[in-house]
Amino acid sequence: VRIEVRRADGSRTALALAASGSLMTALRAERLLIGVCGGQQSCGTCRIRLSADQFQRLPAPARSEQRLLRALPASGALDRLACQIALDAALDGLQLTIPGADG
Numbered sequence: 001v002r003i004e005v006r007r008a009d010g011s012r013t014a015l016a017l018a019a020s021g022s023l024m025t026a027l028r029a030e031r032l033l034i035g036v037c038g039g040q041q042s043c044g045t046c047r048i049r050l051s052a053d054q055f056q057r058l059p060a061p062a063r064s065e066q067r068l069l070r071a072l073p074a075s076g077a078l079d080r081l082a083c084q085i086a087l088d089a090a091l092d093g094l095q096l097t098i099p100g101a102d103g
């Protein structure tokens with residue numbers, strides 16, 4: 001599964017990931033984010049940002065995910081929790097941004 005990651009500083013990384021587990025687990029293994037709570041939807045440290053067209057590619061977020069995202073001070077309407085996204089072949093070519101703590 002090919003994923004392109006842009007960091008808050010503008011640098012980009014192209015990843016080729018195995019289709020298993022969650023997107024958070026894979027990005028954490030690459031040291032691109034932290035994922036403190038391990039996918040329990042309680043920390044928000046796995047937050048990613050998408051463009052509108054990339055956002056549409058993903059299954060809609062559950063209410064519990066939306067609730068935590070709303071509670072995060074800097075989150076926007078196109079943010080998702082990477083721990084709630086299954087890393088499968090449908091994600092191939094996905095482009096995402098890892099926002100900074102205040103972005």
Ligand code: FES
Nearest residue numbers: 037039044046083
């Ligand atoms: Fe904590 Fe996703 S890893 S909310």
